[in-house]
Amino acid sequence: MSHELMAPLMFAGLVVVLLIGYPVAFSLAANGLFFAFVGIEMGLLQPALLQALPERVLGIMANSTLLAIPFFTFMGLILERSGMAEELLDTIGQLFGAIRGGIAYAVVFVGALLAATTGVVAASVIAMGLISLPVMMRYGYSKRLASGVIAASGTLAQIIPPSLVLIILADQMGASVGDLYEGALIPGLTLAAMYAGYVLLVSIFNPKAAPALPPEARTLKGGALVWRVVTCLVPPVVLIFLVLGTIFMGVATPTEGGAMGASGAIILALMKRKLAWGLMRQAVESTATMTSFVIFILIGSTVFSLIFRGVDGDLWVENLLIGLPGGAFGFLIVVNVMIFFLAFFLDYFEIAFIMVPLLAPVAQKLGIDLVWFGVLLGVNMQTSFLHPPFGFSLFYLRSVAPKEIKTMDIYWGAIPFVCIQVIMIAIVIAFPGIVTSHVSKAAGAISGSGAEELRRQLGAPAAPVPKDDAAAAIDRMLKEQK
Amino acid sequence: MHALLKLSSLIDAFNERVGKCAAWLILLAVMICTVNAIVRYAVNMSSNAWLEMQWYLNAAMFMLVAAYALKRNAHVRIDVIAGKLSPRVQAWIDIIGGLLFLLPVSLLIAWYSWPALVNSFDIGEHSSDPGGLIRWPVRLVIPIAFVLLSLQGVSEIIKRCAFLQGLIPNPAEHHQETV
Numbered sequence: 094m095s096h097e098l099m100a101p102l103m104f105a106g107l108v109v110v111l112l113i114g115y116p117v118a119f120s121l122a123a124n125g126l127f128f129a130f131v132g133i134e135m136g137l138l139q140p141a142l143l144q145a146l147p148e149r150v151l152g153i154m155a156n157s158t159l160l161a162i163p164f165f166t167f168m169g170l171i172l173e174r175s176g177m178a179e180e181l182l183d184t185i186g187q188l189f190g191a192i193r194g195g196i197a198y199a200v201v202f203v204g205a206l207l208a209a210t211t212g213v214v215a216a217s218v219i220a221m222g223l224i225s226l227p228v229m230m231r232y233g234y235s236k237r238l239a240s241g242v243i244a245a246s247g248t249l250a251q252i253i254p255p256s257l258v259l260i261i262l263a264d265q266m267g268a269s270v271g272d273l274y275e276g277a278l279i280p281g282l283t284l285a286a287m288y289a290g291y292v293l294l295v296s297i298f299n300p301k302a303a304p305a306l307p308p309e310a311r312t313l314k315g316g317a318l319v320w321r322v323v324t325c326l327v328p329p330v331v332l333i334f335l336v337l338g339t340i341f342m343g344v345a346t347p348t349e350g351g352a353m354g355a356s357g358a359i360i361l362a363l364m365k366r367k368l369a370w371g372l373m374r375q376a377v378e379s380t381a382t383m384t385s386f387v388i389f390i391l392i393g394s395t396v397f398s399l400i401f402r403g404v405d406g407d408l409w410v411e412n413l414l415i416g417l418p419g420g421a422f423g424f425l426i427v428v429n430v431m432i433f434f435l436a437f438f439l440d441y442f443e444i445a446f447i448m449v450p451l452l453a454p455v456a457q458k459l460g461i462d463l464v465w466f467g468v469l470l471g472v473n474m475q476t477s478f479l480h481p482p483f484g485f486s487l488f489y490l491r492s493v494a495p496k497e498i499k500t501m502d503i504y505w506g507a508i509p510f511v512c513i514q515v516i517m518i519a520i521v522i523a524f525p526g527i528v529t530s531h532v533s534k535a536a537g538a539i540s541g542s543g544a545e546e547l548r549r550q551l552g553a554p555a556a557p558v559p560k561d562d563a564a565a566a567i568d569r570m571l572k573e574q575k
Numbered sequence: 576m577h578a579l580l581k582l583s584s585l586i587d588a589f590n591e592r593v594g595k596c597a598a599w600l601i602l603l604a605v606m607i608c609t610v611n612a613i614v615r616y617a618v619n620m621s622s623n624a625w626l627e628m629q630w631y632l633n634a635a636m637f638m639l640v641a642a643y644a645l646k647r648n649a650h651v652r653i654d655v656i657a658g659k660l661s662p663r664v665q666a667w668i669d670i671i672g673g674l675l676f677l678l679p680v681s682l683l684i685a686w687y688s689w690p691a692l693v694n695s696f697d698i699g700e701h702s703s704d705p706g707g708l709i710r711w712p713v714r715l716v717i718p719i720a721f722v723l724l725s726l727q728g729v730s731e732i733i734k735r736c737a738f739l740q741g742l743i744p745n746p747a748e749h750h751q752e753t754v
Contacts, residue, residue, distance in 0.1 A: 114657020114665070115672030116650035123676035126683060147688035150717055154634030157626075163601050163633060164608070345612050348629075352608030359605075373602075381598035382649045384633075385640040390651060396680070438655045483655070 096137055100406035103128045107397065107447075117443055118386065121393030125400040138403045149395045153388060157348055158264045163384040164351030165255050168358045169211035170376040172332075175362035178207055178220035180325045186225060187313045188322055190306035194296035196229050197242045197303055198289055204246025205285040208253035209337065210329045210354075214478055215489050218247030222493035232310065235302035236498050238295055241506030244479060244486040245288055245513075251441070251475040253281035254337055255351065258474055261387075261445045262467045266453040269464075270347040271340050276468045276528040280521055284472070287513050328361050387442055394446040407454065414455045421459040425522060428452055429473055436477025440485075444474060465528045469521050476514040479507050576742060579733045586730035587646055590723055594643020600636040604629050623704040631713050638720035642727040645677075648747055662745050666735040669747065673735075677728040685721035692718065 106128065110120045132138035153159070172178075181203045189195035189202075200221055207217045221243045229239040251258050254274035263270040296303040313321055336354040339345035345353065362368040401407065417423040435444055449470065456466045478486040481504035490503055521528060608629045615621040644650055657665060692714045694700075700710040734746040 110676075111653050112656050113672065114652050114654050114660075114668055115676055116645070116652050118650055119672065119676040119680055122680040126680060143683070144687055144690075146684055147691055147714075147717055150684060150688070151714065154638065154713065154716070155630050157630055160604070160608075160630055160633050163636070164605060167601060167605060344616060349608060349612035352605050352629075353612055355605045356609040377598045377602055378595060380601050381594070381636055381640040382644045382647060384601070385637040385644045386650045388637045389641055389644075393680075438653060440651055442651065443653070 096404070097409075099128065099132060099137065099404035100401065100409040103401055103404060103406060111443075116386075118389035118393035121390070121447070122396040125393075125397035128404065129400045132400065132404055138400070142399065142403055145399060146396060149399060150392055153391055153395060156264065157346075158260065158270055159388065159391075161255075161260050161270065161348045161351040162257055162387060163380050164348065164355050165212055165257060165260070166383055167376060167380040168332075168336075168351065168355040169213035169216060170379055171355065171358040171362055171368075171372075172211045173213060173216035173220070174372045174376060175358075175365060175367040177210070177329065177361075178203070178217065179224055181206060181329065182221060182224045184313075184318075184321045184325045186228065186306075187311055187318060190311050193300060193305045194292045194303035195305055196225055196232075196234070197238065197292040197296075200225050200242050201246045201285055201288045201292065204243075204249045204288075205253060205282070206329050206333075208249040208251075208256070208281070209333045212250045212253075212255050212257065214247050214250045214486055217250055218244060218486050218489040219493050221247060222490045226490075226494060226498070228306075228310075230495065230497070232306055233301070233304050235295075235299070236502040237506035238292070238302050239506070240490055240494060240498055240503045241508075241510050242288065242292060244484070244490045244503065244507050245510035246285070247489070248475050248478040248486050249281060249285055251478060252277055252284065252468075252471050254278060255340075255347070255354070256471070257387075258441050258445065258471055259467070260347065261442065262449060262471060265445055265449040266463050266467055268467055271343075272464045273467050273471075274337070274347065275341060276464045277471055279527045280468055280472055280517065283520070283527070284513070284517050287517065288510065291509055291513060332357050332361070390442050390446050394450070397447070398450055407451065410451045411455050411458070414452070415458065421461055424455065424459055425461070425469070428456075429469070429518060429522075432470060432473050433476065436474060437480065437483055439477075441474040441477060444470075444477075462525065462529055465521075465525050468528045469518065472514065472517055472521060476511060476518075479514065480511045481507055576737060576740065580737055580742070583730040583733040583737075586726045590642040590646055590727050590730075593723060594640045594646075597636050597639035597643075600632045604632040604636070607632070623702065623706040624708055627702055627704075627708045631708065634713060635716050638716050639723065641720055642723040645724065645727045645731065662747070663739060665747060666738050666745070670732050670735045670739075673728045673732040678725055681721040681725040681728065685718040685725070688714065688717040688721070 103124070106124050107121070110124045111117060113120065126143075129138060129143060133140050133142075182199065185199040185203050186196050189199045192198070204217055204221065207220075211217065226239055226243060230236070250256060254277055256277070259273045259277055260270050262268075263273045292303060332354055335357050336350045339353065340347050340350040359368065362372070398406075414424055414427070417427055419426070432444060432448065435448065439447075453463065453466070457463060478484050481487060484507065487503050487507055491500060494503065607625060611621065611625050611629070657668060660668075692711060695714050696711040701707055702710060731746070734743065737743045738745055
């Protein structure tokens with residue numbers, strides 16, 4: 094077997110091994126190790142390469158960007174369990190109830206608000222499915238519109254900051270989380286607006302599908318309603334400011350923003366007297382389990398990519414993708430179509446950890462702005478939550494939807510929103526300005542702050558600065574290999 | 576088989592204990608990071624030791640919870656194909672995956688992490704940042720976590736074998752939960 098064959102074989106092995114259905118983290122790592130031994134036996138790789146493994150694991154443990162993942166997850170879980178979504182939905186539903194399609198607008202609006210605070214797709218979809226779906230059914234909304242708008246609005250958590258996908262993408266591309274957050278803000282809000290636009294179109298052309306609430310269903314009126322709106326809107330707005338405001342102003346790093354958000358969520362839950370021991374224990378355990386499996390996929394993919402690079406797999410992928418007709422544009426189209434279809438089978442974690450490290454260097458070489466590329470992939474992966482038959486958002490909704498809503502209603506309901514997503518991807522490609530124009534200003538603002546982490550992140554895309562002692566040691570080892 | 580099942584439930588109980596305790600470290604990390612951020616902004620003071628404490632705690636949390644996550648069947652799988660197979664075939668996949676994927680990977684990483692740990696302990700390695708923490712405790716987490724993971728792997732294999740022999744109900748079923 095020649096040297097050139099190793100990388101393609103390894104990639105083929107990856108596909109087979111992942112499809113077996115054993116946990117991805119260990120399959121990835123085992124595939125890497127198997128080829129490491131083959132490579133060492135054939136004299137293509139140095140045995141010393143394997144000694145770099147624990148250092149790589151340590152590098153992941155020391156990665157302060159990834160620290161934001163448990164913080165934001167924890168914050169989201171605390172907010173979810175303390176009933177913020179329920180309160181918001183109920184109140185905003187009353188507020189918008191009088192207009193045609195009112196509850197559907199409320200779902201989009203609350204979806205965007207929840208996205209900017211909790212950022213957990215499952216939580217948003219389940220809350221909205223439990224609260225708004227029965228109301229919409231009772232007052233005669235079309236099943237498809239109701240389920241589609243709930244599933245879609247729930248996925249906004251994937252693209253509106255502080256989304257976990259964006260943290261992972263930023264880490265894998267060596268871009269700054271703050272930049273990616275700023276870049277994703279306008280596309281995320283535009284998406285929410287487009288969902289609302291779709292509801293408007295439906296309510297104009299098919300008024301029966303999206304009726305207004307009858308007066309007797311609107312229990313809160315006048316001053317009481319205004320008061321409810323104010324009191325239930327204040328906590329999320331405070332948190333959004335605490336988290337996104339401080340990050341965008343350059344006062345806090347995304348990691349610190351996450352920690353402050355989590356503390357803020359605990360304080361809010363305490364104030365509402367919802368913070369029970371059981372709630373805390375659940376939130377802590379769920380956060381830990383989720384962080385653990387996400388980071389272990391990263392550990393697995395690191396083992397894989399260490400060996401994959403050892404056999405020049407990165408060069409193989411690069412040659413494949415750079416040779417595409419149409420240059421950068423051809424690359425973008427192929428990558429987006431590929432990810433769109435991969436997302437039928439893979440989670441966004443898996444795509445971000447396996448595909449993005451292979452794609453990002455090529456994108457950079459083609460002169461593509463990494464922040465923009467990241468947001469583009471983010472919108473694309475958000476779609477993966479929504480498209481039938483494997484979209485997670487659809488599963489979550491199915492699990493809470495009443496029986497009279499058929500699975501096919503949920504699938505058909507999602508399709509218009511998948512189309513909106515595709516339009517959004519096209520918009521991001523056609524008008525990079527909605528991502529980038531916004532970020533360059535901000536980058537200057539952030540560099541003024543003293544945070545060590547931010548400086549490192551901002552410097553990272555141009556010239557990879559050694560992240561820390563562990564990462565530097567690995568880089569040295571890899572250089573010695575070559 | 577009964578002795579093995581006994582061993583399996585011992586491992587399960589131990590890893591559950593470890594995982595549930597380690598999970599609380601995230602709360603500590605949240606508090607330390609919040610205080611750090613506020614102190615840094617308010618009095619413009621920051622300490623590398625406290626900054627590093629955040630990732631020490633977080634790292635210990637996700638590494639030590641990994642075995643418990645395996646017990647809860649929380650590690651992500653691609654079940655496009657596997658999901659359509661019978662529980663017996665899935666149990667076989669888990670046995671073979673455990674033997675060929677999980678155990679070699681975990682033991683190998685644990686094995687290779689040992690010399691670096693010993694070396695770090697001997698030379699009293701500190702972080703390269705001024706005022707940083709001593710390194711060996713966090714390096715120690717790596718072999719511990721992967722040994723725990725290997726043990727859990729053994730326990731899962733035992734349970735799958737027992738299931739195939741009809742001794743226990745399907746262990747993969749009642750743990751599946753979304754986070």
